[in-house]
Amino acid sequence: MAEGYKRNPNIECVICKTPIYRRPSQIENSKGKVFCSMGCYGLSSRREIPCKVCGKLILAGLNKKTCSRSCANIQRAGIKYKINSPRSKVKSQQALKIRLIEKRGKKCERCDYNKYQILQVHHKNRNKQDNDLDNLLLICPNCHAEEHLLEKSWLTKKYG
Numbered sequence: 127m128a129e130g131y132k133r134n135p136n137i138e139c140v141i142c143k144t145p146i147y148r149r150p151s152q153i154e155n156s157k158g159k160v161f162c163s164m165g166c167y168g169l170s171s172r173r174e175i176p177c178k179v180c181g182k183l184i185l186a187g188l189n190k191k192t193c194s195r196s197c198a199n200i201q202r203a204g205i206k207y208k209i210n211s212p213r214s215k216v217k218s219q220q221a222l223k224i225r226l227i228e229k230r231g232k233k234c235e236r237c238d239y240n241k242y243q244i245l246q247v248h249h250k251n252r253n254k255q256d257n258d259l260d261n262l263l264l265i266c267p268n269c270h271a272e273e274h275l276l277e278k279s280w281l282t283k284k285y286g
Contacts, residue, residue, distance in 0.1 A: 141166035222247050222257055226264040234266040246270045 135145030137153055139162035146162050153160060161167040173186040179197035184190055192198045223245070232242035239245075248263040248270055249256060265273070276282060 139166050141169050230264055235263050236265050236269040239266040
């Protein structure tokens with residue numbers, strides 16, 4: 127190429143509007159989206175979403191909802207924690223266990239094992255939603271395992 131020879135620009139960079147030259151086939155293949163540098167290409171590839179509070183653009187891939195701690199505090203201001211929160215499954219199970227211990231004693235209802243700290247609540251009809259006290263048993267982990275696992279055991283099928 128001769129010194130000082132320069133192509134005349136035929137298109138602009140999509141991001142910074144710098145006039146550049148690209149072959150017509152390159153323009154056609156990229157459907158008119160051409161960039162002057164890797165930096166401009168990188169900017170075009172960014173996915174940004176607006177901050178929920180102030181609307182400032184933030185990167186979408188970071189799972190953020192707000193742009194800063196101050197916006198996060200503003201968004202969180204109206205939330206009342208522990209008021210009208212959904213019922214905790216763990217707390218309801220603990221309450222059931224406490225009611226059964228107070229009503230039926232501190233031992234397994236099958237084998238009379240007396241370490242009440244490890245006793246488990248068993249549903250007779252296998253429906254965990256049915257928490258009627260007549261449907262519940264307070265049993266030790268060994269009896270609970272026998273209740274649920276022995277009927278499905280491959281050893282029972284082989285030697286039973």
